[in-house]
Amino acid sequence: MLTELPAVPVLMEFTDYLKKHRVSIEHFAIMTKLYLPALQRTMHFNRLYVFDSRLYYKATQYSPSFKLGKKAVPVTLHEHIQTNYGGDLVDFANKHGDNPIFVETSVSLAALWVAREVLLPCRVPSAxxxxxxxxxxxxxxxxxxxxxxxxxxxxxxxxxxxxxxxxxxxxxxxxxxxxxxxxxxxxxxxxxxxxxxxxxxxxxxxxxxxxxxxxxxxxxxxxxxxxxxxxxxxxxxxxxxxxxxxxxxxxxxxxxxxxxxxxxxxxxxxxxxxxx
Known part of the structure; x- marks a missing residue:
């Protein structure tokens, strides 16, 4: 059994990550200290992604399609807004027709930005x-x-x-x-x-x-x-x-x-x- 989880410098679909690295969902839950039954339920209701051994889900629908390349490297939403909108959360929200409160909350939760979408960390109870x-x-x-x-x-x-x-x-x-x-x-x-x-x-x-x-x-x-x-x-x-x-x-x-x-x-x- 793996003693630690493989590090991934790119964003991957969670199911692809498990298959590629031959990691069972049970082992992932143990290594990340996540409650397995809750993780399994979350997988049923959400399409999950993994980056740096943390799980995320897509929280927005800004783009007609969402496709990850083989080398999808996300940045934090905070960094994206700082670089492209001068740190103006409202400007970003208006650009994407979204609620500024949602954007502010997402930034505070360390959301990711990749392929023109916002990904939020999954809230799975600790075990x-x-x-x-x-x-x-x-x-x-x-x-x-x-x-x-x-x-x-x-x-x-x-x-x-x-x-x-x-x-x-x-x-x-x-x-x-x-x-x-x-x-x-x-x-x-x-x-x-x-x-x-x-x-x-x-x-x-x-x-x-x-x-x-x-x-x-x-x-x-x-x-x-x-x-x-x-x-x-x-x-x-x-x-x-x-x-x-x-x-x-x-x-x-x-x-x-x-x-x-x-x-x-x-x-x-x-x-x-x-x-x-």
């Missing part, structure tokens, strides 16, 4: 590797639970309780499973992908693609958020106030069908970079 606390102690503390407890100022009894409950280790903290939606789930040595429960819920990743399309087509903003929360409750949660606790508690994760709650603050989640 974080999660393993059992037992495997973490084995690899990081030579299987010495006492040393682990000493390092984090926890009594040996507490560490053994975590181990007996198949507690997980993610982003420098201990996690415990709080639901049993997936009875076959067991956290072990092989890392699984954890995604913030907030991102999983409000990204509609518990819905089928058809259900998700209906939600985003017919609802926006707070209405969409309320609908998604209600739909998740109807599908999973027996008591309505549970979901609010899971959402509001910082760092709550979704792992292969179940909710994991952070038990420690060894590494505050706010101090961890969540860039993919």
């Amino acid at each position: 974080y590797p999660i393993v059992s606390i037992q495997s973490h102690i084995e690899s990081a503390f030579s299987d010495n639970a006492t040393e682990f407890g000493r390092r984090y100022k926890k009594p040996q009894q507490q560490v053994h309780r975590w181990k007996s409950k198949n507690a997980a280790w993610c982003l420098g903290n201990v996690y415990l499973r709080r639901t049993e939606f997936n009875p076959e789930l067991h956290i072990g040595k092989t890392p699984r992908q954890a995604v913030l429960f907030h991102d999983y819920l409000y990204g509609g990743l518990f819905l089928s693609e058809d259900e998700w399309f209906d939600v985003i087509k017919n609802n926006t903003g707070k209405t969409r958020s309320r609908l998604l929360k209600r739909m998740f409750k109807e599908k999973y949660i027996r008591y309505s106030n549970q979901i609010d606790r899971y959402i509001n508690y910082p760092g709550t994760m979704w792992v292969d069908g179940d909710i994991y709650k952070k038990q420690t603050d060894f590494t505050p989640f706010s101090s961890i970079s969540t860039d993919a």
Whole structure:
């Protein structure tokens, strides 16, 4: 398996990139720290492009046709506007019959300009590797639970309780499973992908693609958020106030069908970079 992703100095269609470099979508997701189910759904709804190991989608329709040459080298939209419009965002927007607010937002998001179109970065939730606390102690503390407890100022009894409950280790903290939606789930040595429960819920990743399309087509903003929360409750949660606790508690994760709650603050989640 590749230990790192091939660098591409030109813009390529994502599917072409995977085929040319024999990279699976699963490996790409792991290496770029993107949540695989969300990436797969994004691919279904958008034609994706890759540049410097980052994913983009075409956000405009300025040209009758959009064709990438074999050596399509993009520039940032900011650079294009600076060079060709003297930095005047409104002038650029008027030229292309677009909304200046959209152009300003695209520049702030580090949009690309290529083949007379604007490409925006894809918003795919970040994923974080999660393993059992037992495997973490084995690899990081030579299987010495006492040393682990000493390092984090926890009594040996507490560490053994975590181990007996198949507690997980993610982003420098201990996690415990709080639901049993997936009875076959067991956290072990092989890392699984954890995604913030907030991102999983409000990204509609518990819905089928058809259900998700209906939600985003017919609802926006707070209405969409309320609908998604209600739909998740109807599908999973027996008591309505549970979901609010899971959402509001910082760092709550979704792992292969179940909710994991952070038990420690060894590494505050706010101090961890969540860039993919």
